[in-house]
Amino acid sequence: MPETPRRAAALTGSRYGNRPTMKDVAARAGVGLKTVSRVVNGEPGVTPDTERRVQEAIDALGFRRNDSARVLRKGRTASIGLVLEDLADPFYGPLSRAVEEVARAHGALLINGSSAEDPEREQELALALCARRVDGLVVIPAGDDHRYLEPEIKAGVATVFVDRPAGRIDADVVLSDNYGGARDGVAHLIAHGHRRIGFIGDMPRIHTAAERLRGYRAAMDAAGIPVEDAWMSLGATDPERVRRAAQEMLSGPSPVTAIFTGNNRVTVTVIRVLAEHSRSVALVGFDDIELADLLQPGVTVVAQDAAALGRTAAERLFRQLEGTLVMPERIELPTRLITRGSGELPPAD
């Protein structure tokens, strides 16, 4: 015997000590295998007396049904996958929670992972979830090509994209009105007398960033204000870059009197920069921020409803699973301008 028993056990992977199975319960209760299955699943056709005997055996052995085997047999896992960008981002917390609540209402569990804005990692995660045979997938895309999901979708995995559209495939999408929200936010600044307005956003390859920039341009166009290149800055949202970008806009030959920020992380950094800045500068940010109302001045924002995004997407997912849905659809949720002071400051020049 080349292996100790212990090592052998580790190799064959029989990790679960020796968990009792239905067979064990059946033996102990003196009934057939299928009868135990019936009791466990609350199926009819078992006399109270037999049921009691089986239940006693279950309790005595500490039996718990092995859902892996169940899944294999039934073909449905009662679980859905959520691929998002970063669980730790306060924007995705409520979204994630909303998806979870809908899943729970349908008796499903939620498996989730962060792509860290890396398309390759997104794909890896999504495919791992498919290999687990999740019933459905909610994806916040990091990449812009999702053809890798085509065979999965064809094989029956319900799929909904949120926050950003799918790339190069036809699928359900739930989005905020990024274009309209940004446009209205910038128009708000223009209405308060600003003309030199800066825009700081995320990398342009990210759909939401591009849309919000488009909204900014549209509002400026509509007001007949020519946009200078120095007023726009797109790129990574790390504090260093954003800080530099803001400082440059504020100090150039034609410094901006207002800034529109493209997402919550940018907004937070710009607030810091403005707090150190001598001149008063107006600010409107995309995404709401906790405590935004308590700052001096309060931060005016274009708020999206993250929970509604998640809820809508998950509900659509389960409707796909019910088979009542036919054509992929694009659903756009409105945003809401919340005025708190920073967006109503007059131009100071």
Place this chain on the structure above:
Amino acid sequence: MPETPRRAAALTGSRYGNRPTMKDVAARAGVGLKTVSRVVNGEPGVTPDTERRVQEAIDALGFRRNDSARVLRKGRTASIGLVLEDLADPFYGPLSRAVEEVARAHGALLINGSSAEDPEREQELALALCARRVDGLVVIPAGDDHRYLEPEIKAGVATVFVDRPAGRIDADVVLSDNYGGARDGVAHLIAHGHRRIGFIGDMPRIHTAAERLRGYRAAMDAAGIPVEDAWMSLGATDPERVRRAAQEMLSGPSPVTAIFTGNNRVTVTVIRVLAEHSRSVALVGFDDIELADLLQPGVTVVAQDAAALGRTAAERLFRQLEGTLVMPERIELPTRLITRGSGELPPAD
């Protein structure tokens, strides 16, 4: 035939259209089942030519290994469960993400769910995860009796509790130093001249809330300050209750000159109350808050490292799985006092 084919398919749950299996791949490649398995798993002993044929068949059919079946056979799921209180709470985001990163490093996926601070839901969730045969469980307890997990732990499910200790069972626990942190925070207020200090915390049945209250009392005791009942308020952390509690403390016969808040949600509400309050009141809060530095004054906090809690717990979990751990242990992580202004205000009476 009593059912239409379609309905029958729904009933038997053959959801996955007809996904190709290894058998299909084998047939198409003209090889044996096991050979396909070998190729898929990168096992040695397959000639390059055979491997190529198999690979072609895999690509042609769009085959993807069914991990449910694999799990059933191998006994390990390469997934761990995380039961937390609320995914949407900004405190749990980073914790969750940290657990995920460790899981990822070990090739495992993360399944998570929120207990909503409901012991019954915690149990339901934890047991559902065990039925899925997760390899391990990270639990942020809502309840105080975890004997229901005993059979699972005995059966080999690695288990670590975080943020709060397990109830009535012996298990690994990773905590912040709630007692010491609160004590130091209150001592900080005392050092700045306060004597009438209020404490607003979560429900006393929650371990962290009780520990932080204990820290408050210890600091007051150490300074020889008798605590009045009206200075302490424990209960749900909804804004209405907290608001009322704060207002009462500030307006009684001996109003407090400083408040220590028991967690992030309480702190946020109290900041709002103080912003409306005429007299200047000092504040130290447990848990850090985004933008706390930008408020006027900045909010002094006792910060815990949520990511470190998650990371430590998850690492311990995987060490349990490796079998290198023997005795359950209690790990306590230090907290850090961050002074920003609100905790250094002098008493105004």
Place this chain on the structure above:
DNA sequence: CCCGCATCTGACAACGTTGTCCAGGCTCTA
């Protein structure tokens, strides 16, 4: 030319559950 050995391949059982189907026992009625 045949044997032995190494290498590659495939048949088969098993994982734990659920769906199908049939057997046996019971009750009720004619």
Place this chain on the structure above:
DNA sequence: TAGAGCCTGGACAACGTTGTCAGATGCGGG
């Protein structure tokens, strides 16, 4: 009391994979 019909219980196969083991193939040496 016999037959019909219902109710309960159990034997068996199947889900898709992996571990075991034995068979097939090819090569080199005696």
